[in-house]
Amino acid sequence: xxxxxxxxxxxxxxxxxxxxxxxxxxxxxxxxxxxxxxxxxxxxxxxxxxxxxxxxxxxxxxxxxxxxxxxxxxxxxxxxxxxxxxxxxxxxxxxxxxxxxxxxxxxx
Amino acid sequence: xxxxxxxxxxxxxxxxxxxxxxxxxxxxxxxxxxxxxxxxxxxxxxxxxxxxxxxxxxxxxxxxxxxxxxxxxxxxxxxxxxxxxxxxxxxxxxxxxxxxxxxxxxxxxxxxxxxxxxxxxx
Numbered sequence: 001x002x003x004x005x006x007x008x009x010x011x012x013x014x015x016x017x018x019x020x021x022x023x024x025x026x027x028x029x030x031x032x033x034x035x036x037x038x039x040x041x042x043x044x045x046x047x048x049x050x051x052x053x054x055x056x057x058x059x060x061x062x063x064x065x066x067x068x069x070x071x072x073x074x075x076x077x078x079x080x081x082x083x084x085x086x087x088x089x090x091x092x093x094x095x096x097x098x099x100x101x102x103x104x105x106x107x108x
Numbered sequence: 109x110x111x112x113x114x115x116x117x118x119x120x121x122x123x124x125x126x127x128x129x130x131x132x133x134x135x136x137x138x139x140x141x142x143x144x145x146x147x148x149x150x151x152x153x154x155x156x157x158x159x160x161x162x163x164x165x166x167x168x169x170x171x172x173x174x175x176x177x178x179x180x181x182x183x184x185x186x187x188x189x190x191x192x193x194x195x196x197x198x199x200x201x202x203x204x205x206x207x208x209x210x211x212x213x214x215x216x217x218x219x220x221x222x223x224x225x226x227x228x229x230x
Binding site: 001032034035036042043044045046048049050055056087089091092094095096097098099100101102 | 154155156157159170171172173174176206208210211212213214215216217218219220221222223
């Protein structure tokens with residue numbers, strides 16, 4: 001099983017700041033990585049696939065990078081609606097498909 | 109656009125079978141290339157993939173090894189639904205259950221249901 005590790009677990013940020021979230025895979029997953037955003041009481045929202053390709057309708061302030069075992073999600077200028085939990089997920093090798101434990105972005 | 113909606117009992121007794129259905133609207137469940145997927149989220153925790161059914165040709169399934177002995181995912185194309193059965197449930201199966209559409213390798217889970225809370229309790 002590929003273990004996905006996200007850091008930090010929580011990040012306190014002010015609106016307008018740049019945010020970088022990390023995701024590490026226990027073995028190489030090429031670029032087979034997706035990112036999701038989840039707000040309280042809501043289903044996850046699909047943000048990015050292929051490590052760096054934004055899903056339809058996702059604002060340009062969200063960007064992803066990385067390959068192999070190290071990945072990042074960057075929000076260039078945090079908006080109020082971006083405070084949420086972010087999950088990475090690998091789809092390189094399954095079963096199982098695996099998610100990271102999440103990073104909560106909260107207001108500083 | 110495609111929408112997914114979970115339905116099923118919110119309360120299940122220990123040792124019984126949890127049964128949920130996901131109804132697909134706004135698109136065809138028979139569209140090629142999609143894996144119709146179940147994911148769960150324990151209270152206050154992260155996301156756990158349960159499994160999927162690939163509704164093309166052989167209708168292949170894939171399950172999380174940690175749940176494989178208790179899980180069955182099936183599809184009813186005529187009703188545009190896919191279903192989850194999890195047997196011999198315990199309190200550890202209490203979670204929010206989501207259905208989702210996965211585009212397969214090279215893509216992510218792009219459409220999600222709103223989720224349904226299932227509590228296992230006597």
